[in-house]
Amino acid sequence: MRLPSLLLLCFAACGPSSSVDEGLGVIQELDTSEQGITAFVRAGQYSAWLAEPSVHETRAPHGSKVRVFFNDVVERSLRDGNAIHPVGSILVKELFEDDGKTLRGHALDVKIAEGPGKDTWIFYEGFGPDYSNNYYGRAHSTCHGCHSDGKDYVTSPLP
Numbered sequence: 748m749r750l751p752s753l754l755l756l757c758f759a760a761c762g763p764s765s766s767v768d769e770g771l772g773v774i775q776e777l778d779t780s781e782q783g784i785t786a787f788v789r790a791g792q793y794s795a796w797l798a799e800p801s802v803h804e805t806r807a808p809h810g811s812k813v814r815v816f817f818n819d820v821v822e823r824s825l826r827d828g829n830a831i832h833p834v835g836s837i838l839v840k841e842l843f844e845d846d847g848k849t850l851r852g853h854a855l856d857v858k859i860a861e862g863p864g865k866d867t868w869i870f871y872e873g874f875g876p877d878y879s880n881n882y883y884g885r886a887h888s889t890c891h892g893c894h895s896d897g898k899d900y901v902t903s904p905l906p
C-alpha cells in the first residue's frame with residue numbers, strides 16, 4: 748500500500764527535528780544556530796527595535812496577523828534604498844492568532860553573507876508553546892520563493 752509509506756516519509760521529513768546549526772556563529776549579537784534564534788525570539792530580544800506601529804493582516808500564510816521588527820542595520824539599509832542589505836541585517840515577524848493579541852510564534856531572517864542570493868540569508872520560523880518543530884536554514888526552500896519578490900528577500904517596507 749502506498750499510503751503508509753508516504754506517512755512514514757512525512758514523519759521522517761516533517762517530524763520534530765533536533766537542533767540544527769548552520770555553523771555561522773554570532774552575528775549582530777544573534778547566535779545564528781536554531782537554538783540561538785529560538786532563545787532570542789522567545790526572550791523578545793528584538794522588542795526595542797524599530798517596529799510597525801501595530802499588528803496588521805498578513806499578506807502571506809504566516810498566521811493571520813503580524814507585526815514586523817527591523818534591527819538598526821537593515822533599518823539604515825532600507826532608508827538608504829540599498830539593493831543588497833549588509834551582513835547583520837535582521838528582521839523579526841511576530842505571528843498572532845486571529846485576535847491580534849495572542850502570540851503564536853516568530854519568523855526571523857538574518858543576512859549572513861555579503862552579496863545577492865538566497866544563500867546569503869538564514870530563514871527561521873517557529874511556533875509556541877515549544878518551538879520544537881521549526882523551519883531553520885540557509886536559503887530555506889519553504890521561504891526563499893516568496894521572499895525573492897522583495898528587495899534582497901525583504902518584503903516589508905519601513906514603517
Ligand code: HEC
Nearest residue numbers: 805806807838854855856870871872882890893901902903
Ligand atoms: C507565500 C509567500 C511567503 C512564504 C512562503 C514565506 N513568506 Fe515570509 N513574508 C511574506 C510576505 C508577503 C511578508 C510581508 C509581511 C506580511 O504581509 O505578512 C513576509 C514577511 C516576512 C518577514 C518579515 C520581513 C519581510 O521580509 O517582510 C519574515 C522575517 C519572514 N517573512 C520570514 C519567513 C520565513 C522564515 C519563511 C519560511 C518558513 C517565510 N517567510 C515564507 C511572504 C511569504
